[in-house]
Amino acid sequence: MNLSNCPLDSTVTVLYVEGTPAQQLRYAEMGLLPGSTAAAILSGFGRRRVIKLGAERIAFAPEAASKVHVQLAGSARR
């Protein structure tokens, strides 16, 4: 699943980010590194998502959220 269709108020682990290396770098520099970050989905606005990364809140438009592939924390990777 990805961030845009993740259940609200859940905790996820980032698997990988789609896109070119430059686009991946942009997300990485905000802390969205594969396998190393646990984020809590706070709230949504349609398919927008706001996640809590550490103490930081990051909002994603649907197109951006769909590029971040995640799994629910504690679940096995499919």
Added chain:
Amino acid sequence: MTCHDTGDGSVQVGAGAAGAGAATATLPLTGRQIILVGRPNVGKSTLFNLLTGSHQKTMNVPRTTVSVEVGTWALATGERVSITDLPGTYSLNPTSPDEEVTAHAVDDCAREIAAAGADSHRLAVVVLDATALGSSLYLYAQTRLSGVPVVVALSMNDMAAASGTSVDPERLARALGAPVVPINPRLGRGAAELEAALDRVDRAPSGLIPLPIFDDPAATSSTVNPGADPAAGVSPPEASHSGVSRLEADEELERAHRLFGWVREVLEHIQPADEGQDGSSAKGRATPSDRLDRFLLRPLYGIPVFLAVLWATFQLTTTISGPIQDWLEGLVTGPLTSGVSGLLELASAPRWLMSLTVDGLIAGVGTVVSFLPLMAIIFTMIFLLEDSGYLARVAVMADRAMQSLGLDGRAVLPLVIGFGCNIPALTATKTIPDARQRLLTGLLIPYSSCTARLVIYLLLASVFFPGHAGTVVFAMYIVSALVILGVAYALRKTAFHSLVREPLVIVLPAYQTPRFGSLGRAVALRCSGFARRAGVVILALSMGVWTLMAIPVDGEHAIGDMDMPVQSSLFGAASSAIAPIFEPAGFGDWHISASLITGFVAKEAVVGTLATTYGMDEPAEGAAPRDLSEQLHATFDASSGGYPALAAAAFMVFCLVYTPCMVTVAEQKRLFGAKITAGSVGGSILLAWLLAVGIFQIGRLFL
């Protein structure tokens, strides 16, 4: 962006390498030069304001549309230090013009340090957010890797403490190998400690401990040296700054992984996992900002609140500021004008001098002064929205709507304000972080139908479309929206074709109580900047129009003769000369072209000028006196060849689209430069003519 020494005791601020022809501005150099580096919303600008007070100015970086704040910090020792507040950035790999300025500034400083060594006195203060240390440390690592000596200013530690994640500055300093100074610029704390730390580092820059990743770039589990003395002499770090900006993106991605590995090590050292900087414990401890976002970012509540904020901003810039503006205008045209006229009469000044002073100089000054309340209100609203943290939420909620224009969600605020008045709308573009998006929004704002244009629509709609005036006025706002969409599309396909609108990913800062203590000073600074820069342009144009109206062409009147009919002046001659240009649009008459000339000074002047050219008093607001109505009918009927309503519609569209008022133009020039403003004005006049001609000529085919 350079920050180099000219050798004569000054420093130049410019984009790219210095050299002949590089546009620069000179700052007084008294020793150290400091750049402030940090992510957006970490408190960098608050710190800058604390250190510089009122000794600061906004400077445009040459060959860009980015501006930076440059100021002077008066130290306790009496030394004056230059500080530059660089645009906020998440990393030194830039993705926008603003971030490029910051990346270049760090890069150029590093080069100068490498060249000058210990005599360079160039320093960086990296502002870290204690509530989001992980992501802040990445930028710190990049800055350290560049080779610039760094002092860390740790902000928001009080908020971190409130959420149970406070940071021990001593422990962090040992981990980072650089001094860490806790600051609270909102309360005015930390300046003295920061001064002392900068002095220490400047005297011994080699005392900074190299980051472990210098020695083992492939390691992700590099150890931190907790016992080292930051003041101990060690060899300077490798000047690897040249690698940061030149690596390919995939190599940068690998580097980012390594840097974040180091960040995790540091976080583990200063704040073990159970104290929480990771998501799991953050989820378990909801902050007040989290709770507010659950409410404000839900469509059911968020949209009404968002619309209410937009409505309040719109109302404040129109309804509330209007009476204040009217009062100030009354003050200028009443007591001030009477007083000055009286004094000039006592001094037996010639009539032309009295006219120049009253109708040219005082009128121009009065225009500037009358707009100050409006500017103060909009600066206040922007300050409150930014400082509270709500503006970032606006960007999220308006993102979908702004997609059609290819703009950031934050562009909604200036575009909406533009339907009240274009001037504060242009000022509000400063809330858009990306310089290109800021420029694109600034070029669209003049096509927002402001309330001044409404006066024109009301008059013509009531004269030429009686019984349907309301519908016609509403249609003009639809036309305005369509023109904005059309111009945005055209610009995105041409001048802005390289502007890539990345899907919105935005950090939402914590909600904070706005700094009311700093509000007054911030607003005063901005207003004085507006008065200083825009005022010069406005005054020049006001005097120009007076000159046109004061110079006779018929040989029967003296210069400045206040009883001279308009058509006997150079202004009247100029109006007659340009009238034929508008014949294809159906309103090629000198009365109408005269009103368009003064409409450039102020859109409200269109109606007054029409009345003046017909030698009658200005109609009461909202009314269409029979005499003026008949005159307008006769004029439009004659100039259009029997299609007066169609010509009036074409005229209304021309008034909507052609150049905005001179105050708007002056503000555009202040924000974006003369070249861009000239292009915008020329383009709008051409577009207005094409649309007016198209409406008239095509409309005639169907009538």
